[in-house]
Amino acid sequence: MTDGQRAALVVLTRDDDVRATLSSELQRRYGPDYAVVAFDQPDAATAELLRRELPVAALFGGLGGEDPDGLTALRGLHRDHPGAMAVAVVRWGNFDTARPIFEALTLGQLDRWLYVPEVVGDEEFHRAVTEILDEWTNRQGGGFEAVRMIGDRWSERAQHLRDTFGRNRIPLGFYDADSAEGKALLEGLNLDAPRLPVVQLRFRPERPVLQDPSDLDIADAFGLLTPLDAAEVYDVVVVGSGPAGLGASVYAASEGLNTLVLEPEAVGGQAGTSSLIRNYPGFPTGISGNRLTFNAYQQAWAFGSTFHFMRSGQGITTEDGVLRLALSDGASVATRTVVVATGATWRRLDVPELDAFTGRGVFYGAAVTEAPVMRGRHVFVIGGGNSAGQAAVYLSRYADKVSVLIRRAALADTMSDYLIRELQALPNVDIRPRVQVVGGTGSDFLETVTVRDLDTGAETVDSAVLFVLIGSEPRTDWLGGSLARDRWGFLLTGAQLLDDAASPAWPLERPPALLETSTPGVFAAGDVRAGSVKRVASAVGEGALAVTLVHAHLATLARAPA
Numbered sequence: 224m225t226d227g228q229r230a231a232l233v234v235l236t237r238d239d240d241v242r243a244t245l246s247s248e249l250q251r252r253y254g255p256d257y258a259v260v261a262f263d264q265p266d267a268a269t270a271e272l273l274r275r276e277l278p279v280a281a282l283f284g285g286l287g288g289e290d291p292d293g294l295t296a297l298r299g300l301h302r303d304h305p306g307a308m309a310v311a312v313v314r315w316g317n318f319d320t321a322r323p324i325f326e327a328l329t330l331g332q333l334d335r336w337l338y339v340p341e342v343v344g345d346e347e348f349h350r351a352v353t354e355i356l357d358e359w360t361n362r363q364g365g366g367f368e369a370v371r372m373i374g375d376r377w378s379e380r381a382q383h384l385r386d387t388f389g390r391n392r393i394p395l396g397f398y399d400a401d402s403a404e405g406k407a408l409l410e411g412l413n414l415d416a417p418r419l420p421v422v423q424l425r426f427r428p429e430r431p432v433l434q435d436p437s438d439l440d441i442a443d444a445f446g447l448l449t450p451l452d453a454a455e456v457y458d459v460v461v462v463g464s465g466p467a468g469l470g471a472s473v474y475a476a477s478e479g480l481n482t483l484v485l486e487p488e489a490v491g492g493q494a495g496t497s498s499l500i501r502n503y504p505g506f507p508t509g510i511s512g513n514r515l516t517f518n519a520y521q522q523a524w525a526f527g528s529t530f531h532f533m534r535s536g537q538g539i540t541t542e543d544g545v546l547r548l549a550l551s552d553g554a555s556v557a558t559r560t561v562v563v564a565t566g567a568t569w570r571r572l573d574v575p576e577l578d579a580f581t582g583r584g585v586f587y588g589a590a591v592t593e594a595p596v597m598r599g600r601h602v603f604v605i606g607g608g609n610s611a612g613q614a615a616v617y618l619s620r621y622a623d624k625v626s627v628l629i630r631r632a633a634l635a636d637t638m639s640d641y642l643i644r645e646l647q648a649l650p651n652v653d654i655r656p657r658v659q660v661v662g663g664t665g666s667d668f669l670e671t672v673t674v675r676d677l678d679t680g681a682e683t684v685d686s687a688v689l690f691v692l693i694g695s696e697p698r699t700d701w702l703g704g705s706l707a708r709d710r711w712g713f714l715l716t717g718a719q720l721l722d723d724a725a726s727p728a729w730p731l732e733r734p735p736a737l738l739e740t741s742t743p744g745v746f747a748a749g750d751v752r753a754g755s756v757k758r759v760a761s762a763v764g765e766g767a768l769a770v771t772l773v774h775a776h777l778a779t780l781a782r783a784p785a
């Protein structure tokens with residue numbers, strides 16, 4: 224390895240031509256940053272990589288032709304380098320590789336596949352390689368630190384901030400306050416009794432330091448608290464920037480509407496926390512939820528949507544025929560229409576003694592940022608839905624062992640078949656049916672978890688970390704009393720508002736539009752809506768549909784007598 228090379232790109236194929244082509248293409252483009260090493264046999268690769276002690280960014284394994292068992296060889300090598308991206312490389316025309324590739328992707332044994340470049344400087348090949356390296360870099364973290372944070376690794380606040388910075392793609396360096404590095408950095412800042420977490424904005428020339436900052440303190444320091452023009456009446460305010468809000472803001476702004484988007488946490492919502500979305504049309508090998516939604520954010524912004532971060536919607540009222548939205552920073556904004564796209568959040572475990580361990584061994588959601596810290600640990604994933612399945616697959620890359628705990632007898636009713644097969648194929652994952660977590664103990668960090676067998680009542684105590692993915696609750700508390708909701712709190716829209724014929728929740732003579740809520744001109748899209756499908760594509764689609772209904776409503780307002 225020469226200076227500046229941070230990891231290896233490994234080529235493994237018996238085909239001399241393919242090996243030579245891949246090596247030279249990779250070497251010419253990526254040589255200064257990565258050591259390109261090529262092998263014709265897995266044993267030779269294993270020995271050489273061990274000898275060189277190189278981290279591996281990507282394993283490019285030939286498949287088909289002279290490498291009929293290419294996937295087996297690739298899998299063997301990947302076991303030694305689980306952080307690397309596993310990539311199958313096939314020659315154009317080797318169509319019989321399609322089935323094994325599909326199977327391997329489904330079983331999580333492969334991250335990507337691509338064609339061997341047929342010409343020198345094949346840009347499609349290089350675009351795919353760049354995306355692979357981008358994904359690997361994202362998984363690693365490190366590098367440029369726009370923001371530096373020193374805090375207690377397991378404090379809920381530090382974790383929330385780490386997660387928020389990560390999901391907003393802000394390059395962050397995190398240092399545990401107890402580590403030698405963390406202590407030295409704190410000392411260097413000369414703070415008297417520092418209040419953790421300490422956050423330093425290193426991209427600002429004066430490098431300001433914030434101690435235990437609130438979200439608004441951070442937004443202010445980032446220069447994000449541009450006051451809203453009190454006189455402005457927006458065409459549409461989109462509340463929430465998950466897939467539904469992003470869908471709405473892309474279409475609204477691209478169709479010329481004056482659009483404001485509010486987001487208190489991170490662009491992408493729940494989808495932004497998913498390590499790999501495999502069922503979004505147009506991405507045959509999947510795409511990270513963060514990448515997908517961040518691209519949509521950039522698209523909405525480029526069309527002219529205004530984004531206001533770190534502020535949430537707090538209530539909607541109607542004043543003189545105009546809607547007014549109260550914001551968490553005390554301001555308010557006037558608008559002709561609203562799209563509520565506040566989605567849903569994870570349901571909490573109803574075990575009081577585990578509350579104190581939230582963020583200290585009990586994590587809600589997939590917590591992608593925490594996964595690498597699970598090395599050497601036993602992880603319990605609680606939940607039987609697709610999100611739990613995805614989280615278990617992702618965590619199994621790092622944790623020693625992953626157990627999926629479910630109350631039902633089997634996963635078949637709640638999880639997609641491809642995910643069940645993927646979990647069953649992973650050697651370090653097991654599924655524990657008919658069990659429930661009922662307690663836990665620890666000091667700074669969760670140490671033991673008590674699990675009850677729902678059939679026998681017997682209780683066992685394990686040492687494990689919990690990832691809880693037991694379904695979601697709509698984020699509609701802020702709308703209580705103003706918009707009609709179902710008994711779970713999801714927003715009623717369209718014909719649902721007329722279900723109770725005796726006292727319909729709809730105030731006008733004209734029927735409500737498809738996604739219209741009980742307040743005319745306020746629409747709901749995505750997971751927050753009663754009866755929604757809870758998929759990224761449907762949330763995006765509902766966001767786009769809401770904009771069509773917004774246009775129709777604006778046209779009605781324009782026609783109404785003044």
Ligand SMILES: Cc1cc2nc3c(=O)[nH]c(=O)nc-3n(C[C@H](O)[C@H](O)[C@H](O)COP(=O)(O)OP(=O)(O)OC[C@H]3O[C@@H](n4cnc5c(N)ncnc54)[C@H](O)[C@@H]3O)c2cc1C
Binds near residue numbers: 486489503701749762
């Ligand atoms: C780990 C995981 C993996 C998933 N994988 C897949 C998958 O592979 N395929 C698939 O199709 N679906 C998947 N889903 C489901 C999918 O992510 C959701 O259906 C989708 O994100 C819903 O989009 P949404 O915009 O309606 O809501 P959300 O994604 O929940 O976004 C809502 C946004 O609103 C913001 N917000 C909340 N309250 C307020 C307020 N008061 N004011 C302003 N903003 C507010 C939130 O901060 C959030 O950013 C997954 C979900 C999870 C959690």
